[in-house]
Amino acid sequence: MRHVDRRLAWILLGCLTVAAPGFARADDRGAVDAVVADYIGLYAGPTLERWRTLFHPAVVVAFPADDGSITTRGLDEFVERQRAYFATGRNIGERLENVRVDMGRRIARVRADFIFLDEGEKRPGQLGLHLVEGKDGWKIVAVVFSYDAM
Numbered sequence: 001m002r003h004v005d006r007r008l009a010w011i012l013l014g015c016l017t018v019a020a021p022g023f024a025r026a027d028d029r030g031a032v033d034a035v036v037a038d039y040i041g042l043y044a045g046p047t048l049e050r051w052r053t054l055f056h057p058a059v060v061v062a063f064p065a066d067d068g069s070i071t072t073r074g075l076d077e078f079v080e081r082q083r084a085y086f087a088t089g090r091n092i093g094e095r096l097e098n099v100r101v102d103m104g105r106r107i108a109r110v111r112a113d114f115i116f117l118d119e120g121e122k123r124p125g126q127l128g129l130h131l132v133e134g135k136d137g138w139k140i141v142a143v144v145f146s147y148d149a150m
Contacts, residue, residue, distance in 0.1 A: 028103060028106075028108070028133065028138075029101065029103055031133075031137065031138050032101055032103065032108045032110070032131055032138055033101070035054055035131060035138050035139075035140065036096070036099065036101070036110055036112075036129070038050075038051070038054055039051070039054055039129070039140070040094055040095065040096055042054070043082075043093065043094055044086070044093070045083070045086035045087070048079065048082060048083055048086065051079075051082075052075070052079050054139065054140050055075050055078075055139060055140045055141075055143075056075075056132070056134075056139040056140065056141045057075055058074070058075070058141070059074065059075050059078070059139075059140055059141055059142065059143065060072055060073075060074070060141075060142050060143070061073045061074075061078045061142075061143040061144075061145075062142075062143070062144050063144065063145050063146055064146050078143075090118060090119055091117075091118075091119050091120070092116070092117060092118050092119070093116075093117045094114055094115065094116050094117065095114065095115045095117065096112040096113070096114050096127065097112065097113045097114070097115065098112060098113045099111075099112040100112070106132060106133040107130070107131065107132050107133070108130070108131040108138070109128070109129070109130055109131075110127075110128065110129040110130075110131070111126075111127070111128050112126075112127045113125070113126060113127070114126070114127045114145070116147070123147055123148075124147070124148045125145055125146055125147040125148050126145065126146055126148070127143070127144075127145045128142075128143070128144040128145070129142070129143055130142040
């Protein structure tokens with residue numbers, strides 16, 4: 001029995017050694033967590049330009065519209081919409097709950113419930129972010145979200 005245990009241990013060790021380069025490193029998760037924290041923490045009028053740097057220039061933002069269509073926006077339109085909303089002077093913000101991060105090799109998928117706050121009114125929904133690690137670090141390449149039915 002001991003011989004079988006040893007062989008199994010060597011097989012498992014070999015699998016880990018072969019598989020390890022294909023999986024995320026421990027510091028990758030910390031870097032992704034930092035991007036997600038900044039996605040919420042920098043979401044404010046005065047820090048919107050820093051918030052913009054979290055996204056890849058070709059990011060796609062998609063959400064279902066009330067008429068049943070799917071609305072998509074690129075980075076410039078997405079950020080400009082946020083800028084215009086903050087310019088109204090309304091007290092707005094967002095909070096994430098039940099955040100789940102799935103890591104892959106230089107990719108990550110984030111799923112969360114969100115609460116969008118607008119002048120104290122809460123609008124809950126679902127958020128999905130896809131991130132890819134490139135030369136400039138981790139960037140959000142896709143955002144999908146929807147508000148819960150009212």
